Amino acid sequence: MSAATPRLNRGGAAAPPVRVIHLGIGHFFRAHQAWYTAHAADAEQWGIAAFTGRSAAVAEALAEQDGLYTLVERDADGDRLEVVSSIAEARSGSDLARLVELAADPRVAVITLTVTESGYRLRPDGTPDPDDVALAADLVELRRADAAARAPQTAIGRLLLALDARRRADAGPIAVVSCDNIPGNGAFLRTGTEALADRVDAALAAWIRGQASFVSTSVDRITPHVTVDPAELEAAGWADLAPVVTEPFADWVLEGDFPAGRPTWEHAGARVVDDIEPWEHRKLWLLNGAHSLLTFAGLVRGLETVADATADASCRALVEDFWSEAVAVLPAGVEHEEYRARLLERFANPRIEHRLAQIAAESTVKVQFRFAAVAERTLLAGRVPTASARAVAAWIDWVLARAGRPEAPDARGDEVARAAASVDPVAALVALVSDRLAASVSFLDLVRAAGANASATDLEPAQSAPLA
Known part of the structure; x- marks a missing residue:
């Protein structure tokens, strides 16, 4: 200067x-x-x-x-x-x-x-x-x-x-x-x-x-x-x-x-x-939910920024599937299509350099409000929460890839570490974000299947039977 x-x-x-x-x-x-x-x-x-x-x-x-x-x-x-x-x-x-x-x-x-x-x-x-x-x-x-x-x-x-x-x-x-x-x-x-x-x-x-x-x-x-x-x-x-x-x-x-x-x-x-609820859910699930999903899926693939993850076909497919599931449990009239189109443009901006490691902080509470909330509402609507189960699985894969102790700060990090080290880490980690989802054997099966297929290049969701 x-x-x-x-x-x-x-x-x-x-x-x-x-x-x-x-x-x-x-x-x-x-x-x-x-x-x-x-x-x-x-x-x-x-x-x-x-x-x-x-x-x-x-x-x-x-x-x-x-x-x-x-x-x-x-x-x-x-x-x-x-x-x-x-x-x-x-x-x-x-x-x-x-x-x-x-x-x-x-x-x-x-x-x-x-x-x-x-x-x-x-x-x-x-x-x-x-x-x-x-x-x-x-x-x-x-x-x-x-x-x-x-x-x-x-x-x-x-x-x-x-x-x-x-x-x-x-x-x-x-x-x-x-x-x-x-x-x-x-x-x-x-x-x-x-x-x-x-x-x-x-x-x-x-x-x-x-x-x-x-x-x-x-x-x-x-x-x-x-x-x-x-x-x-x-x-x-x-x-x-x-x-x-x-x-x-x-x-x-x-x-x-x-x-x-x-x-x-x-x-x-x-x-x-x-009534703010439709607007806060639109933003929380579509923007913040996508950010978290890009983060967990992107970091395990060695990606560093939101723009990098958005450009990755596998990560983007996860996000678009999750968006479709989330929009189905939002009320009409809150600009779904326009908002999603704008989000893709915003995420793809390479000059913002929004680092995935930054978004990863406090992951447990974010998964609770962003992924688990969509899964619970999808269940209540009588549909199969395949995409949100895959989102939860992406978080679990990211946690387990770091031996249950992610580098990003998390106020519930000790609980995450104990759950990751348990006999059934999938069930234990899901229980941290939703008792209802943890009680659903069918949802846990979806999460396990998504985790087992996470390294595959074909990320199309498998056909699933209705949840009990």
Whole structure:
């Protein structure tokens, strides 16, 4: 970088006033919620105070450039650069004093979160995991008599800290918006938050039930963790410590109430709907499900990126079969054919470099929500879940190829390792993602058959008898 190249800054202009708190300054948040907020018709009224999860590095980099950063929309034909200006403050997640101060401000109307499936530390039904050490420690912190001394470390612990600060300040209602890949994520987070609040303070729990709205969302924008050539930004006229690369496509669907207001995200293309379930299933099964299937099938074939796996005929056949099965259990009217065609174009973009090893993280919960969910619904519809069984088999083959201990992080890794080492690893691994499927002998037979044929070049599904 040339010493003469200026770093991004606001040039003395004021940032928008903080009216949104965000927990988790990751790449996806900056490519999605922050981008939508910057493109709202009333963007000048809606600044975001964004807090990191663990490391303070991103907050420190953004603070040096007044919260600004470059969003690089990377298409197969080239890049489009945009400076996003919606982050008014970038803070370390440990700056709990500022989190509390902002949550107690009546002008703040929304708290958004980008948390991984396992990052909530909740069980599949949304209730707190009683064996989670970090959650147990946060409960001790949140029960401290001295509110100023409380120092929770988990995302949901910090959310409770913020909500309690708002209650104590009588600052009015607020919306909590989950931006993740969990079905019914608003209800899921409400269940966990209220259950933890019940263990902390009955008054806090009652306030949350009466004053906090939990909004469900479906979020969609492929945003891999890749670097940007500093020379590209220098050629544009600035330097940036925290650029983000994403694809041109973006989609956001929301369901729920915003009692204290919100940005006009629909001006940037977001949709507010009465029933989000069809939209979140469309995205979770067709995009995320395909990503996971390409990952498991691609990695065992020595492939490295989504584009590589999409170009592989065997991997693509698995995905297209799975899509056909998933679409059959989706309601009409959610753009199936158009969405799938766009997905193939997006997956094939070689310049995004979405690495399969990155997608492999937290594989167990992903298989539960993406493959097992489709298989269960296919069974309920009276059909044979051949394609979703093959998807589950691809995951099991990937697990067993790594001696039951995948390199990718997985909060349930110990359970996976024990299941993989059991007398019947197929049945044990299926049981981790669905009790119903594990109880179906016919489904287990489909998975075993698919696993036995996984190395074959002909991936056409075998004819199967109806399941019992």
